[in-house]
Amino acid sequence: MIEKKATTSVNINDLIASRWSGRAYDxxxxxxxxxxxxxxxxxxxxxxxxxxxxWRFIVxxxxxxxxxxxxxxxxxxxxxxxxxxxxxxxxxxxADTLFSRNGKSNRWAQYDTGAAAVSLCLQATDQGLMVxxxxxxxxxxxxxxxxxxxxxxxxxxMAVGYQLPLDRIKGETRERELSDRQRHPLAHNxxxxxxxxxxxx
Amino acid sequence: MIEKKATTSVNINDLIASRWSGRAYDxxxxxxxxxxxxxxxxxxxxxxxxxxxxWRFIVxxxxxxxxxxxxxxxxxxxxxxxxxxxxxxxxxxxADTLFSRNGKSNRWAQYDTGAAAVSLCLQATDQGLMVxxxxxxxxxxxxxxxxxxxxxxxxxxMAVGYQLPLDRIKGETRERELSDRQRHPLAHNxxxxxxxxxxxx
Numbered sequence: 001m002i003e004k005k006a007t008t009s010v011n012i013n014d015l016i017a018s019r020w021s022g023r024a025y026d027x028x029x030x031x032x033x034x035x036x037x038x039x040x041x042x043x044x045x046x047x048x049x050x051x052x053x054x055w056r057f058i059v060x061x062x063x064x065x066x067x068x069x070x071x072x073x074x075x076x077x078x079x080x081x082x083x084x085x086x087x088x089x090x091x092x093x094x095a096d097t098l099f100s101r102n103g104k105s106n107r108w109a110q111y112d113t114g115a116a117a118v119s120l121c122l123q124a125t126d127q128g129l130m131v132x133x134x135x136x137x138x139x140x141x142x143x144x145x146x147x148x149x150x151x152x153x154x155x156x157x158m159a160v161g162y163q164l165p166l167d168r169i170k171g172e173t174r175e176r177e178l179s180d181r182q183r184h185p186l187a188h189n190x191x192x193x194x195x196x197x198x199x200x201x
Numbered sequence: 202m203i204e205k206k207a208t209t210s211v212n213i214n215d216l217i218a219s220r221w222s223g224r225a226y227d228x229x230x231x232x233x234x235x236x237x238x239x240x241x242x243x244x245x246x247x248x249x250x251x252x253x254x255x256w257r258f259i260v261x262x263x264x265x266x267x268x269x270x271x272x273x274x275x276x277x278x279x280x281x282x283x284x285x286x287x288x289x290x291x292x293x294x295x296a297d298t299l300f301s302r303n304g305k306s307n308r309w310a311q312y313d314t315g316a317a318a319v320s321l322c323l324q325a326t327d328q329g330l331m332v333x334x335x336x337x338x339x340x341x342x343x344x345x346x347x348x349x350x351x352x353x354x355x356x357x358x359m360a361v362g363y364q365l366p367l368d369r370i371k372g373e374t375r376e377r378e379l380s381d382r383q384r385h386p387l388a389h390n391x392x393x394x395x396x397x398x399x400x401x402x
Contacts, residue, residue: 006242006245008239008242008245009238009242010235010238010239010242012242012243012246012324012327013216013243013324013327015214015216015323016243016246016323016324016327017246019246020248034211037210037211037387037402038209038211038212038213040387040391041207041209041211041213041387042213042214042217043390043391044207044209044384044385044387044391045207045213045217045220045382045384046319047220047221047222047322047334049334049336049357050336051383053384053385053389056390056392056396057390058393058394058395058396059391059393059394059400061393065393065394068393068394068395095312107336108311108315108336110311110312110315111296111311111356113312113315114309114312114314114316114319115318115319117312117316118247118248118316118320119217119319119323121248122214122323123213123214123217126214133248135250135251135308135309146394146395146396147395147397155312156250156312183245183246183254184245184254186238186242186245188254189244189254189256189257189258190241190244190245190257191257191258191260192259192260192261192262192269193259193260193261193269193347194269194347195259195347195348195349195353199260201234201238
């Protein structure tokens with residue numbers, strides 16, 4: 001995979017620095033069950049409020065279940081379909097809005113599901129796989145197609161696969177895959193002591 | 202730190218397997234700015250919808266800002282205060298409910314903030330630090346004390362510090378720190394093709 005490490009003021013863990021969301025998937029390189037299971041295990045062990053584990057994930061594997069994959073793909077926005085068409089696996093992340101312990105509203109459902117999802121992405125990085133999460137999909141359509149009950153909220157469709165070798169990435173996609181990753185300066189999002197007081201390095 | 206690796210059906214990345222939420226902090230071992238900054242950098246480089254980076258974090262360092270730390274501590278539930286009293290640093294994670302790009306509602310604000318928060322936790326694991334996220338705190342009080350505007354939602358208060366050496370952990374806390382970590386079986390939260398169809402290993 002193309003290396004695009006985060007530009008940080010200090011060194012951070014290599015796995016975290018190396019994860020990024022590419023778009024150029026290799027359509028000819030499938031992802032086996034043996035490669036998918038560690039991704040799910042990584043998500044499974046994420047932390048959650050009261051240990052409630054409010055996340056659910058549905059895996060769509062084009063090789064084993066073309067109809068399922070096609071249905072998942074049909075939920076994506078047109079802009080995402082252009083590149084996600086080459087991802088051999090799609091995974092839908094879903095948040096359970098109610099605590100399983102008492103049926104009350106879980107205000108950390110989405111927060112914890114996001115934690116599980118990025119754990120999956122980091123594990124993928126460890127395996128040389130690429131994951132790109134997409135908010136651009138029709139959640140209502142996904143709910144209907146896959147029978148997702150009302151108390152659960154479809155959050156993101158994740159494209160999973162291997163990156164296309166660089167010499168096969170062309171045109172605009174190539175430019176985008178090679179462009180620098182961008183983040184706000186640290187002081188924009190991180191404060192000390194009170195709101196708006198930029199964290200001083 | 203006590204090692205309590207996740208029990209997984211297959212090997213996963215060591216960092217992800219090793220992260221867990223302890224409670225026995227060493228009150229005599231501060232965390233320096235040099236140790237805090239990589240935690241923030243890890244959060245900063247998390248993925249987000251449209252790259253919006255909806256997370257905000259406020260750091261409260263007891264050594265440098267006792268009033269700020271005391272205020273943050275005062276927001277915690279009594280149950281959490283019992284053990285978090287020994288954490289030298291508290292960090293509040295906050296989600297921006299509106300996209301900065303267009304001011305519209307961002308339905309991935311909490312999801313992405315959860316991703317940034319767990320990235321911080323994983324980086325802490327890498328540094329031998331322990332982070333425990335708490336939902337049990339008074340978000341309204343935090344909003345008032347720290348001047349958090351309405352469009353932002355306080356999500357979790359995170360205790361950050363070094364673990365107390367095992368020989369100094371006593372009684373019930375010791376039992377809890379040494380108990381096994383638990384998760385649902387994989388098939389409970391992970392499906393294939395459609396809702397409720399357990400992922401088969």
